[in-house]
Amino acid sequence: xAKKLTKSTAIIGIAACVFSLPVWAKPDNKGPSNQGGxxxxxxxxxxxxxxxxxxxxxxxxxxxxxxxxxxTIANGATxxxxxxxxxxxxxxxIVKGGTENFTDPLGTTAGNFTQTxxxxxxxxxxxxxxxxxxxxxxxxxxxxxxxxxxxxxxxFTIDPNNxxxxxxxxxxxxxxxxxxxxxxxxxxxxxSGDDPRGGHFPGCLYKINNGVATEVCQIANDEASAISFHPxxxxxxxxxxxxxxxxxxxxxNPAPQGCQQACDVSVEFSPAGPIDVRIEAMSWNTAGxxxxxxxxxxxxxxxxxxxTMPNMAVVSVCDHLxxxxxxxxxxxxxxxxxxxxxxxxxxxxxFALDVGTCDVEAVPxxxxxxxxxxxxxxxxx
Numbered sequence: 001x002a003k004k005l006t007k008s009t010a011i012i013g014i015a016a017c018v019f020s021l022p023v024w025a026k027p028d029n030k031g032p033s034n035q036g037g038x039x040x041x042x043x044x045x046x047x048x049x050x051x052x053x054x055x056x057x058x059x060x061x062x063x064x065x066x067x068x069x070x071x072t073i074a075n076g077a078t079x080x081x082x083x084x085x086x087x088x089x090x091x092x093x094i095v096k097g098g099t100e101n102f103t104d105p106l107g108t109t110a111g112n113f114t115q116t117x118x119x120x121x122x123x124x125x126x127x128x129x130x131x132x133x134x135x136x137x138x139x140x141x142x143x144x145x146x147x148x149x150x151x152x153x154x155x156f157t158i159d160p161n162n163x164x165x166x167x168x169x170x171x172x173x174x175x176x177x178x179x180x181x182x183x184x185x186x187x188x189x190x191x192s193g194d195d196p197r198g199g200h201f202p203g204c205l206y207k208i209n210n211g212v213a214t215e216v217c218q219i220a221n222d223e224a225s226a227i228s229f230h231p232x233x234x235x236x237x238x239x240x241x242x243x244x245x246x247x248x249x250x251x252x253n254p255a256p257q258g259c260q261q262a263c264d265v266s267v268e269f270s271p272a273g274p275i276d277v278r279i280e281a282m283s284w285n286t287a288g289x290x291x292x293x294x295x296x297x298x299x300x301x302x303x304x305x306x307x308t309m310p311n312m313a314v315v316s317v318c319d320h321l322x323x324x325x326x327x328x329x330x331x332x333x334x335x336x337x338x339x340x341x342x343x344x345x346x347x348x349x350x351f352a353l354d355v356g357t358c359d360v361e362a363v364p365x366x367x368x369x370x371x372x373x374x375x376x377x378x379x380x381x
Contacts, residue, residue, distance in 0.1 A: 040101035048063070048064060050063075054079050054130055064168075065154075065167060070086060084132075089107060089109055090106055091105065091135055093111065094135065095115070095118065096131045100118050141168075143155065144376045146371070151193075151196055153171065165367035172213045173198065175204075178191060181228050184229070188207070189216075203223065204219070205259070215259040218260070218263060220243065220247070225280055226280060231288045237291065244270065246291075280374075281340075290306050290307065291306070292306055292338060293305045293307065294340070301320045302325065302327040337353055337354050349362055
């Protein structure tokens, strides 16, 4: 989907946009949350960046996997308090001690924590800290999904200001999520391929809240290899690989039985005869008049196709991209270029593709783990 952004610039030839991050104001009253209950969740519109448990005289990282080096707790920290730094801005720190959680709103990359924010017991002492959670705002990040092994789907975010990569939420084990996009409200959706296991379904549409995927409905019993929201009417389109059909999902309300239940879809395009393509990703242009799709059927090249509305005319735009590197993710930038993610081997690469000249510019994103990018998306501020 093509998104509108409030600020744009050229950064190392790829990011035609720098997202305006909001200023976080401290509320008037800070206080304990979830009194007497278990660990509190990150506040609405935030996600978990790192959780540490106090074990054996140290703060030990627990989750999410891939974020081990995002937040650092300084040497000398104790169960009474300490200091921390982060490679990305932290919106809230949740301090847990005894039966109490205290959520401290921040908006910074460094700070301190203390047990004194927890309520004192009858003897006048605050309980020792048992764990810490660091949360960040979900708005205006680049989102991605990495395929680990056959079908384990790892969500992550990219800070568009410095290209730092961080894990986002939970691993969707054996989900095989292939498509990714956000709607105009910033809601993130994903679609699954044909290799899910463990009770998951092919062609499943997921809504992804704070990095946790929840079933909506089944687009089809087929690989839904790509999805894209239309930038004008916000309708969701999907490509069904085996059926070779372009469909529109007409209702995004979660079905009572999730992906055991079919979505309401309409077939918008189906070729008259078999076509020899493998569509891995697609994205609308900013006007919503052209739907671009990457084809990786030939392992020696990626072909970019364009489907022009309303007559569904299909033409090849770029027929030999990136010398055999497979483009498996697309997102339209405000200047009309396509942000492209690839199966990059041992390196995570993003590209900006000029659809007029087929020229690409690349920047290595700072991650050695997220290297098989199945989908990318970003939200509008």
